[in-house]
Amino acid sequence: MADKKLKASAKKRGNRLGLWFFKISLRLFGLSGAYGLLYLVCPYYLIFDRPGFSAGMAYINRRYRDHNFLHKIYYVYKLLINQGKNLIDRYYIISGQGQFEIEDQPDERLEALFNDPQRGGILLLAHVGNWQVIMAGLGKLIKKPIYLLMRPEDNVALKDMLDVDGEQELVKIISPEGYLGGVIELTQAISRGHLVSIMGDRTYGADSVEACFLGEKAHFPYAAFGMAAAIGCPVIVLFSAKVSTKKYRIFYPTVIEPRYSSRHNKRQDIEGWIQKFAKNLEDYVAEYPFQWFVFDDIWTENSINNKRL
Amino acid sequence: MSDNEAQELVEIRKKLKTMLVENLSLEDVNPDDIKADEPLFGEGLGLDSLDAVEIVVMLQRNFGLEVKDMNKGREIFYSIDTLAKYVYDHTKASPES
Numbered sequence: 001m002a003d004k005k006l007k008a009s010a011k012k013r014g015n016r017l018g019l020w021f022f023k024i025s026l027r028l029f030g031l032s033g034a035y036g037l038l039y040l041v042c043p044y045y046l047i048f049d050r051p052g053f054s055a056g057m058a059y060i061n062r063r064y065r066d067h068n069f070l071h072k073i074y075y076v077y078k079l080l081i082n083q084g085k086n087l088i089d090r091y092y093i094i095s096g097q098g099q100f101e102i103e104d105q106p107d108e109r110l111e112a113l114f115n116d117p118q119r120g121g122i123l124l125l126a127h128v129g130n131w132q133v134i135m136a137g138l139g140k141l142i143k144k145p146i147y148l149l150m151r152p153e154d155n156v157a158l159k160d161m162l163d164v165d166g167e168q169e170l171v172k173i174i175s176p177e178g179y180l181g182g183v184i185e186l187t188q189a190i191s192r193g194h195l196v197s198i199m200g201d202r203t204y205g206a207d208s209v210e211a212c213f214l215g216e217k218a219h220f221p222y223a224a225f226g227m228a229a230a231i232g233c234p235v236i237v238l239f240s241a242k243v244s245t246k247k248y249r250i251f252y253p254t255v256i257e258p259r260y261s262s263r264h265n266k267r268q269d270i271e272g273w274i275q276k277f278a279k280n281l282e283d284y285v286a287e288y289p290f291q292w293f294v295f296d297d298i299w300t301e302n303s304i305n306n307k308r309l
Numbered sequence: 310m311s312d313n314e315a316q317e318l319v320e321i322r323k324k325l326k327t328m329l330v331e332n333l334s335l336e337d338v339n340p341d342d343i344k345a346d347e348p349l350f351g352e353g354l355g356l357d358s359l360d361a362v363e364i365v366v367m368l369q370r371n372f373g374l375e376v377k378d379m380n381k382g383r384e385i386f387y388s389i390d391t392l393a394k395y396v397y398d399h400t401k402a403s404p405e406s
Contacts, residue, residue, distance in 0.1 A: 179382045180350065180361045187365040188375055207357070226359040230366050263334045 022088060023095075031092060031245055038084040046077050056080070058297035062214040063289055078290045085242070086130050086293065093136060102137035103243070104250040110236065114142045120190035121234045122224050126201040126281055127294045129240030133248055135197070139171040145194040147172050149182055181206075183227065190233050198224045200237075200277055202296050209271050211278035214285070218278065218298045225273045229258040229266075235273070237280050241288045253280040314397075321393040328371065329354075329389075332363050345389045353388075361386065372396050 018041065026034040045052060056076040064072060092098055106114065113119055123138075123146070125131050139146060150173060174182040174189075174196075186196045200220060208219040228235045235256045243249045254276060260269050285292050310318075326340035333356065347353040350361070364386065368374040374396065376382055385395045 179379065180358045180386070183358045183361050184365050184376060184382050184386070185379055187362045191366075191369055191375070207359070223359060227362045230359070230362045232366075263331075266334060 023091070026088065026092065026095075026097065031088065034088045035081075035085055035245075038081050038088075042077055042080040042084060045080055046073070052080070052295060055295040055297055058299060059214075059292065059294065062216060062299065063285060065215070075290070079293065082242075082290050083293050083295075089130055089242070090132050093133060098246075100133055100137075101247040102134065102141075102250065103247065104137065104141055106252055110252055110255065113234065113236075114144065114195075116193070117144065118193045119233070120193045120231075121195055121236055122190065122228050123195055123197040123238045124200040124224050124235050124277060125197055125238055126199065126284070126292070128281075128284055128288065128292050129242055129248060131240060134238075134240040134250060135171060137248070138250075142195065143170070145170045145172060145189070147174050147186060147189045147194060147196045149174050149176055149186060149196065149198050151175055151177060176204075181223075183223070187227060187231060190227070190231050196227075197238075200224055201281060201292075201294050202298065209267070209274050211271065211275045213278040213282060213298070216299050220274045220278060220298070222270045222274055225256070225258045225270050228256075229260050229269070232259070237277060239280070239284050241284075241291055251284075253283065318393055318397050321396050322389050324371075325389055325392055325396070328367050329364070332367055333360050343389060345393070348388055349386060349392075364392075368392075368396070372400055374399050 022034055022037060025037050029036070053076060056079050057072065060072045060075045060079070064075060067075075089100065093100070113121060135146070135148065148171065174185045176182050178185065190196055203219055203221045206221045206223055209222050210217040211220050212218075213220075224235055227233075235258060236252060237254045237256070239251045239253065240248050241251070256273055256276060258269070258273050260266050281292075322345055323340070326343045329335060329343065330338055330340050335354075343354060349364075350356050356364075365376070368376075376385055376395075385391055
């Protein structure tokens with residue numbers, strides 16, 4: 001069972017023998033030992049995983065504009081190392097070898113929202129820190145159901161790790177492949193006072209608008225803000241960061257209450273909210289440059305879909 | 310269906326069309342131009358998933374309705390006709406909602 005989970009976590013990266021080495025080193029030497037293996041394995045991906053390298057470089061080129069090419073290659077290498085740690089951390093929890101300390105200090109306003117059974121909201125996440133580990137922690141900290149919008153088959157490991165959809169569990173999955181991308185279920189969940197978690201930094205082909213990010217226009221999905229404006233609920237930006245081997249920290253940089261200024265001004269309103277989110281993300285990567293694992297060139301996507309905004 | 314019921318359905322259709330145009334920023338669309346049997350999403354009226362959010366909210370705020378059985382979502386949200394029928398059936402069953 002644990003084998004399947006680790007394989008699902010690693011997806012296409014890593015073969016059976018490689019995963020076996022990681023599991024054994026995790027059992028024998030703990031987290032630090034397993035991390036150590038990454039320094040030997042990641043050069044392989046740096047050289048042969050061309051799509052991964054290009055996508056990582058798209059970010060590094062903009063984050064470190066003035067640095068030379070060799071430095072940039074080293075930074076992509078650091079990104080790969082940290083992503084590897086991310087996967088090992090997930091497996092560490094899945095396999096029951098231990099837990100991570102999660103530092104979570106929401107302010108009074110957020111605590112009130114999290115404890116209000118009537119008030120729902122949207123948790124707007126990004127591919128930073130380790131959102132899967134954080135979700136496992138949040139499910140225990142927040143005493144109201146949290147719905148994740150994701151394809152269950154893409155995150156089998158996460159599904160098992162959170163024991164989502166179990167009778168007692170508060171974390172549930174809504175598939176974006178359902179009717180109308182699952183938005184009807186999401187909307188109803190929020191209306192019942194529940195929380196919905198959506199990724200805000202990668203479009204996956206969904207409608208997007210542009211915002212200035214690291215000095216250039218980048219594409220961000222806007223569904224979270226469109227939903228929040230229609231429902232009248234808050235969007236809580238939530239990031240996490242690995243701050244030591246066994247500790248993660250949760251941040252809530254902004255709570256946005258999206259309301260359209262007028263029916264004819266939706267586009268400008270949404271662009272303003274997206275720009276706030278992009279600024280939050282920019283501040284994050286300034287502090288934790290090697291913990292953003294979007295691995296997608298969000299600056300040069302093929303098209304912007306926002307037909308009716 | 311009695312004349313009374315048919316008349317009620319006509320009223321609900323009319324109300325839904327007006328609400329769609331007002332809430333979804335359907336510029337250049339007159340409520341009377343929306344065909345009751347044309348698909349709301351994709352081809353037809355061309356609404357998208359964010360519009361679906363607005364329709365769900367509209368049903369909740371104006372009629373106190375929630376679609377509990379998501380397997381029927383596609384059927385209910387297909388057209389003004391199907392939506393009106395759903396509203397009629399469910400508000401009639403529990404007038405206090």
